[in-house]
Amino acid sequence: MTTLTASQPATAGSAGAPKRGVLSRVVDKLGGGLVQIVLIVLALFWLLPTLGLLVVSLRGDTDNNSSGWWTFFTKPAQLTFENYSNLLASGFTSSFWNTVAITVPATVLVIGIAAMAGYAFAWMEFPGRDGLFLVVIALLVVPIQIALIPIAKMYGFLGIFGSIPGVVLFHVAFGLPFAIFLLRNFFAGIPKELLEAARMDGAAEWKIFATVVFPLAKPAVASLGIFQFLWVWNDLLVALVFADTDAQPMTKALQSQMRQFGTNVDILAPGAFLSLIIPLVLFFSFQRYFVQGLLAGSVK
């Protein structure tokens, strides 16, 4: 029940009639075997590209130039970790740590700042509250391209152009509309008796937020956290503009290698695979929250 499909069978029993798909019944009559085959082929289509990247990253340059990666099925001996050890020796690790140094603060800051704002929007009264929240919703779809030139100018003025803090702040700002939107909606559903009781007891607003409301929002925070983490970890454009070579994350480091794609697959393939391991692990561990976040706010 913790997986993607949990949405399906759970309610079937209570509804009485067995749950039946619509087209699937037609297809049933044509033979379920056909569906199985079609889905297996489709699954292969979705799996093969990533598998190909992994295998290519594990093959030597000469092998990759002379034969397809799929020959490893018959000759598994050709696999080697050489590309990875070369890559790690070449200083790629510094871009890995840059990615971490950008992603972690950007995620934590977005959660903290958006939680405060979401709480204010949900449970405080102040003039213009609804209008301001509509502004936040409007900002959800603003393309980041709009800010590249002005913020580059501003960072130059502040002296943080090219640095990690500049990249982090940019990600935080553009992560906020979605984060505020998600958390405000979650907070708004918290029973108000809970808050009123705390307020009646004379608890300070800050304390109510930190000890009553925020702990209740764990599922929403988890959804938001994984989204923001993946978004920042996987970003290329912001890094391309605002991170100089010392501060560049993996995506930018790899992008600079794309020009010689034919000749340096031995760098690109293992680099790309390293960059996607942590997102994949996160995704498989927290996919429940990932899906929840997806369903809660697919507007970005």
Place this chain on the structure above:
Amino acid sequence: MTERLDGPQTPRGDGDAAVARGASPGPDETTEATGGTASVEAKPSGTTHPALDDVATGEDGTTSSAPPALATGGPAAAKVSYGGSGNLGPSPRIAVFFLLPAFILLGAWVVYPIIYSIIRSLYDANGGTFVGLSNYGAIFSDSGTLSTIRNNLIWVVVAPSLVTVLGLIFAVLTERIRWATAFKLIVFMPMAVSLLASGVIFRLVYEQDPDKGVANAIITSVHDVFASSSGYPGARPRENDQAPVLVEKGAVVSRQPAQAGQQVLVPLVGMKPEALPSGAAAAKPASAAPGEVAGTVWLDFTPGGGTVNQMDGNEKGLPDVTVEAVSGGAVKATTTTAPDGSFHFAGLPAGSYQVRLPQSNFTQPFAGVTWLGPALITPAIIGAFIWVWAGFAMVLIAAGLSAIPRDALEAARIDGATEWQVFRRITIPLLSPVLLVVLVTMIINTLKVFDLVFVIAPGSVQPNANVIALEMWRVSFGGGGNQGLGSALAIFLLVLVLPFMAINIRRFRRDQA
């Protein structure tokens, strides 16, 4: 209390009741009352967090002091409202403290840049001279940016609908298989992968060499299964005056025009007998019936002997060669050779004809598709986009599907509706809010598409694959150095997403009302 709020979050029953609610007016009390899974909902349209929506409703039902607005339940329950018994809320000053960090960031990093960009777009490359709207004029007059806009248009028209349809098909097909979870995880996985890594992945997939790129490897092997005997690369006539045929513009043509009733010999050399398809039979002279031009195409080579321009016993015909009868420069008839290499043109009008074997018979073997060439680059990148996003569509639509009330479907079936009618007339309309959410999200995504194009398109074809978001970066940072035009492009992009901004706001207001 903590348990009550947290509890329903854990099982993933999301969307079950939510979409039904979105589709049909009013909450379905019975679904909600099943507790556990059903009480957890997430609305794809995502305006209120529905999980707590329900908890709040339940709370109000048991509390007499609940204000009437909350007691009605449904989406409105999430609307914040302060009860009559004295407002305990904090003063607006504290609210400012809570909001300040967010609004400083949003103001300085998002709102101010919009205003700055509008003004900046009215100035020239260096920002020194006011040029009015001429940057916008440049967008719509430069052929480079126009093709960029055309590419974006292709993206917006093609990609979102393909993703939505594919997501719908996947969601429907997986409803009944046992390994649905595994399938969904596989299809959903690319969403966690960076677009850069996806780009690297698809650069590998689209490699031209069928020995490297898996796409061409599959296509060439499929092609070879169905059309292995179509080509004879290297086959050619002997280059002397005795040969009855000669090469002309890559095609093999008869030296002498043929009349009806005559036979045409097409002896070819230049390939090994082993290279002939296995179906090839010993070449036989074709006897031309009256009013017919006939002939034979064969491999005129016997190892260690044989007579030139004659069909010796062991020499085999070339099957499936395309042969044209040409008169006055125009092709009058086309046929293909039999396994023994013979061909017949029946019913030709009287006259003299030249027999021609077009160049297509002699081209190199099929080497796969040039995915990353100028012609196919945008479809190829859209393919990668679909690979990334189909899982998103599938998960949202599957949640919507599972929320459709079974009764409605069963009632229609009892009334004699076919499965297709049920699907077309009931399922699709009930799903339409979800489908719309998927479609709109994908349209916004395609308008902003950047990474995939930037990474997959090789430098030389990037102008052919260019999109607005990429052009904006190229113009302003990637060597263009024209921030006036860059700002105008950014504003143009913003204008393109404005309708979706309006849709979001309207949807939120409707759900709050």
